[in-house]
Amino acid sequence: xxxxxxxxxxxxxxxxxxxxxxxxxxxxxxxxxxxxxxxxxxxxxxxxxxxxxxxxxxxxxxxxxxxxxxxxxxxxxxxxxxxxxxxxxxxxxxxxxxxxxxxxxxxxxxxxxxxxxxxxxxxxxxxxxxxxxxxxxxxxxxxxxxxxxxxxxxxxxxxxxxxxxxxxxxxxxxxxxxxxxxxxxxxxxxxxxxxxxxxxxxxxxxxxxxxxxxxxxxxxxxxxxxxxxxxxxxxxxxxxxxxxxxxxxxxxxxxxxxxxxxxxxxxxxxxxxxxxxxxxxxxxxxxxxxxxxxxxxxxxxxxxxxxxxxxxxxxxxxxxxxxxxxxxxxxxxxxxxxxxxxxxxxxxxxxxxxxxxxxxxxxxxxxxxxxxxxxxxxxxxxxxxxxxxxxxxxx
Amino acid sequence: xxxxxxxxxxxxxxxxxxxxxxxxxxxxxxxxxxxxxxxxxxxxxxxxxxxxxxxxxxxxxxxxxxxxxxxxxxxxxxxxxxxxxxxxxxxxxxxxxxxxxxxxxxxxxxxxxxxxxxxxxxxxxxxxxxxxxxxxxxxxxxxxxxxxxxxxxxxxxxxxxxxxxxxxxxxxxxxxxxxxxxxxxxxxxxxxxxxxxxxxxxxxxxxxxxxxxxxxxxxxxxxxxxxxxxxxxxxxxxxxxxxxxxxxxxxxxxxxxxxxxxxxxxxxxxxxxxxxxxxxxxxxxxxxxxxxxxxxxxxxxxxxxxxxxxxxxxxxxxxxxxxxxxxxxxxxxxxxxxxxxxxxxxxxxxxxxxxxxxxxxxxxxxxxxxxxxxxxxxxxxxxxxxxxxxxxxxxxxxxxxxxxxxxxxxxxxxxxxxxxxxxxxxxxxxxxxxxxxxxxxxxxxxxxxxxxxxxxxxxxxxxxxxxxxxxxxxxxxxxxxxxxxxxxxxxxxxxxxxxxxxxxxxxxxxxxxxxxxxxxxxxxxxxxxxxxxx
Numbered sequence: 001x002x003x004x005x006x007x008x009x010x011x012x013x014x015x016x017x018x019x020x021x022x023x024x025x026x027x028x029x030x031x032x033x034x035x036x037x038x039x040x041x042x043x044x045x046x047x048x049x050x051x052x053x054x055x056x057x058x059x060x061x062x063x064x065x066x067x068x069x070x071x072x073x074x075x076x077x078x079x080x081x082x083x084x085x086x087x088x089x090x091x092x093x094x095x096x097x098x099x100x101x102x103x104x105x106x107x108x109x110x111x112x113x114x115x116x117x118x119x120x121x122x123x124x125x126x127x128x129x130x131x132x133x134x135x136x137x138x139x140x141x142x143x144x145x146x147x148x149x150x151x152x153x154x155x156x157x158x159x160x161x162x163x164x165x166x167x168x169x170x171x172x173x174x175x176x177x178x179x180x181x182x183x184x185x186x187x188x189x190x191x192x193x194x195x196x197x198x199x200x201x202x203x204x205x206x207x208x209x210x211x212x213x214x215x216x217x218x219x220x221x222x223x224x225x226x227x228x229x230x231x232x233x234x235x236x237x238x239x240x241x242x243x244x245x246x247x248x249x250x251x252x253x254x255x256x257x258x259x260x261x262x263x264x265x266x267x268x269x270x271x272x273x274x275x276x277x278x279x280x281x282x283x284x285x286x287x288x289x290x291x292x293x294x295x296x297x298x299x300x301x302x303x304x305x306x307x308x309x310x311x312x313x314x315x316x317x318x319x320x321x322x323x324x325x326x327x328x329x330x331x332x333x334x335x336x337x338x339x340x341x342x343x344x345x346x347x348x349x350x351x352x353x354x355x356x357x358x359x360x361x362x363x364x365x366x367x368x369x370x371x372x373x374x375x376x377x378x379x380x381x382x383x384x385x386x387x388x389x390x391x392x393x394x395x
Numbered sequence: 396x397x398x399x400x401x402x403x404x405x406x407x408x409x410x411x412x413x414x415x416x417x418x419x420x421x422x423x424x425x426x427x428x429x430x431x432x433x434x435x436x437x438x439x440x441x442x443x444x445x446x447x448x449x450x451x452x453x454x455x456x457x458x459x460x461x462x463x464x465x466x467x468x469x470x471x472x473x474x475x476x477x478x479x480x481x482x483x484x485x486x487x488x489x490x491x492x493x494x495x496x497x498x499x500x501x502x503x504x505x506x507x508x509x510x511x512x513x514x515x516x517x518x519x520x521x522x523x524x525x526x527x528x529x530x531x532x533x534x535x536x537x538x539x540x541x542x543x544x545x546x547x548x549x550x551x552x553x554x555x556x557x558x559x560x561x562x563x564x565x566x567x568x569x570x571x572x573x574x575x576x577x578x579x580x581x582x583x584x585x586x587x588x589x590x591x592x593x594x595x596x597x598x599x600x601x602x603x604x605x606x607x608x609x610x611x612x613x614x615x616x617x618x619x620x621x622x623x624x625x626x627x628x629x630x631x632x633x634x635x636x637x638x639x640x641x642x643x644x645x646x647x648x649x650x651x652x653x654x655x656x657x658x659x660x661x662x663x664x665x666x667x668x669x670x671x672x673x674x675x676x677x678x679x680x681x682x683x684x685x686x687x688x689x690x691x692x693x694x695x696x697x698x699x700x701x702x703x704x705x706x707x708x709x710x711x712x713x714x715x716x717x718x719x720x721x722x723x724x725x726x727x728x729x730x731x732x733x734x735x736x737x738x739x740x741x742x743x744x745x746x747x748x749x750x751x752x753x754x755x756x757x758x759x760x761x762x763x764x765x766x767x768x769x770x771x772x773x774x775x776x777x778x779x780x781x782x783x784x785x786x787x788x789x790x791x792x793x794x795x796x797x798x799x800x801x802x803x804x805x806x807x808x809x810x811x812x813x814x815x816x817x818x819x820x821x822x823x824x825x826x827x828x829x830x831x832x833x834x835x836x837x838x839x840x841x842x843x844x845x846x847x848x849x850x851x852x853x854x855x856x857x858x859x860x861x862x863x864x865x866x867x868x869x870x871x872x873x874x875x876x877x878x879x880x881x882x883x884x885x886x887x888x889x890x891x892x893x894x895x896x897x898x899x900x901x902x903x904x905x906x907x908x909x910x911x912x913x914x915x916x917x918x919x920x921x922x923x924x925x926x927x928x929x
Contacts, residue, residue, distance in 0.1 A: 015846045023734045026752040057750030095738035
């Protein structure tokens with residue numbers, strides 16, 4: 001009994017020796033909030049945006065930037081990561097990366113290597129967004145000090161999360177979704193772009209936050225990919241159409257002209273997308289059924305929409321407009337970009353696997369010939385807090 | 396290794412308890428009929444300064460010599476003066492009757508005293524000595540070889556006061572005292588049932604402490620009563636000074652850190668236990684009464700739960716379990732998160748934790764251990780120190796150790812919060828013994844967390860659950876009615892069902908599991924439809 005107890009005690013005393021290597025104290029790591037990947041002659045130039053916790057959360061006011069950038073060049077992403085230790089005091093810690101900004105050049109060359117690195121390395125989680133730096137470099141984007149949330153990496157993440165809910169045209173993908181979209185034969189990804197807005201000289205200093213209207217970052221519309229390569233940009237209405245066809249719209253705003261004098265803006269409150277595939281002459285036909293609930297937010301003009309006929313007319317105008325945008329976007333994807341960013345191939349695969357098997361190897365050309373029908377059914381649920389125009393001109 | 400082996404396996408001498416005995420003597424059991432011889436014998440046997448021997452005669456000239464022997468301070472002055480008046484009356488009647496025969500005088504004494512006190516006749520010196528030491532008044536009569544002992548034990552002690560260890564808002568505020576008799580009466584007062592039995596046992600070879608078992612015949616399981624009685628009778632020890640001695644000696648799993656006896660200072664909660672068919676163990680000299688069998692869930696019940704509405708009682712009980720979990724796991728979870736699994740912390744929280752850790756010299760585990768140990772010391776100091784310097788300790792504790800340590804940058808502010816949460820949580824557990832167990836578990840968990848991270852905590856929790864399921868209290872599984880599952884007893888565990896719903900007495904403990912509350916509606920639907928009283 002006594003011997004057993006002593007033996008157990010000895011083993012217990014050995015335990016603390018086990019752990020020392022895997023412990024990672026908080027003040028020995030450097031929290032990376034965002035990664036920027038640009039093209040360079042050597043291969044890649046990677047920007048690590050690391051948090052300066054002292055400046056962000058300390059009670060004492062520290063007159064330092066809330067983040068610091070470390071930039072390293074090289075051919076190999078893993079090697080670049082290790083090489084940062086020659087600059088940085090602490091080990092880079094990637095579990096809390098909020099966004100990965102990819103330079104436009106790199107995106108046009110393809111993301112395969114980057115994705116492999118981010119997915120394979122166990123220190124990266126898969127809950128950050130991919131964003132394309134449009135018309136600028138990722139380094140430039142990450143060096144920007146942004147108002148309110150001064151760390152641009154976190155600001156981008158939060159602003160995508162927010163605008164995805166309230167302003168449909170922006171959306172972005174996280175690692176697993178992006179990899180799935182790239183791997184899927186019948187679908188190509190689309191990622192959000194970001195650009196400098198109100199560009200100024202001191203974008204990278206905290207001093208500029210003393211200005212009430214400092215330079216900012218702005219999410220732009222989506223960049224369309226073919227497999228892992230960026231091939232073109234959509235504009236705002238095209239991005240909205242893309243997101244509404246893929247069913248990613250939650251809330252948004254739309255505006256229509258009722259007649260020459262009356263302009264109506266609508267808030268989209270509810271959106272539902274159904275994609276049905278049918279066959280005609282052995283060829284698949286995709287029917288996209290969009291249904292939405294909207295409410296009127298502004299009426300510029302004096303049309304009384306309590307009149308059901310006028311409301312019906314407004315409905316049909318709205319439907320036509322939506323169909324128009326969708327068709328335009330489809331046309332761009334089929335003729336100009338030649339990439340199935342809508343994922344119609346996936347829908348055909350699900351509905352008619354046998355037909356898909358014949359099509360899949362040559363889907364890129366088949367997609368350009370695909371027939372797509374749009375059906376839109378919108379309901380205007382309410383007219384806001386007042387039924388008629390508040391300024392009554394007739395009396 | 397062989398050397399170790401030899402050393403460790405060396406047989407150690409079997410030590411068995413033998414109470415040291417006073418030298419066995421001659422005719423100690425027989426009492427002589429000579430008063431002087433008897434007095435001498437008592438003097439040599441006890442020979443203490445507080446032995447009082449009052450010699451007297453029934454009549455100044457021709458009376459019978461007798462002596463009244465007792466030990467000072469075991470008998471209150473009030474009772475002594477009562478006896479002296481009574482004795483005066485006896486002497487008067489003896490003289491009137493002209494009693495000259497010692498036997499007749501003895502009978503007169505018995506007659507007179509037995510009407511209001513417990514009186515016994517003893518002819519063995521050993522018994523008389525025991526009686527004297529436990530507060531009996533002994534009469535010796537010259538020429539008669541039988542002693543008369545009268546039970547007059549009434550030492551000074553506290554009166555019934557509010558219990559200090561279990562305070563309440565609503566409910567009876569009486570607490571047990573150090574006197575066994577008063578404690579029994581406090582329970583009797585609440586249960587006026589003829590089936591309420593009390594059994595007297597004596598434990599401790601030198602202290603000869605009175606221990607009383609109380610139970611309700613028919614509700615308590617006979618095998619549980621027998622087992623408790625057997626265990627207490629089997630105790631061989633010099634002294635029992637508190638019920639904790641008994642608890643430790645008769646515990647089922649003697650190495651376990653969890654208490655398997657419930658102790659209470661409150662007669663109402665002991666009465667409630669008796670009504671559930673449990674057995675109460677009252678020990679003379681302590682206000683803490685043990686009840687057994689005690690189940691895990693009982694340590695989270697307060698008597699007040701039943702005096703308030705069931706909604707709030709259930710609500711509060713849930714928080715007690717949460718408090719147990721917090722007091723066991725918070726520091727260890729903090730350690731794992733801060734030094735292994737930073738990815739599990741939400742980013743904004745991690746940023747603020749990072750800022751606090753900047754410039755702190757110690758590793759997280761050292762910080763936590765430092766503050767936990769300081770808190771334990773502070774707590775111990777708070778209990779043991781003289782009352783007057785209490786405020787000084789709280790200033791030192793709150794300001795110096797909390798605020799100043801953080802501001803000096805020796806520890807991070809989160810640690811103070813962590814330690815405070817654990818401390819407050821451990822005070823929210825109604826039973827002090829259970830809170831103490833949680834303290835031990837907390838430190839084990841800190842160790843496991845440092846060594847194995849979250850995996851260690853998981854394994855520790857598993858071991859904890861296994862341990863809890865292994866334990867027994869007087870043969871009853873500790874985790875019942877969760878494991879093994881009980882149907883009706885569950886109603887009064889994590890949730891407190893309304894009284895009219897938790898009808899049956901707990902199965903497994905009570906011998907009689909018939910309903911204890913009628914489920915008939917007192918306020919019927921018919922009455923609800925009646926017009927209002929106006």
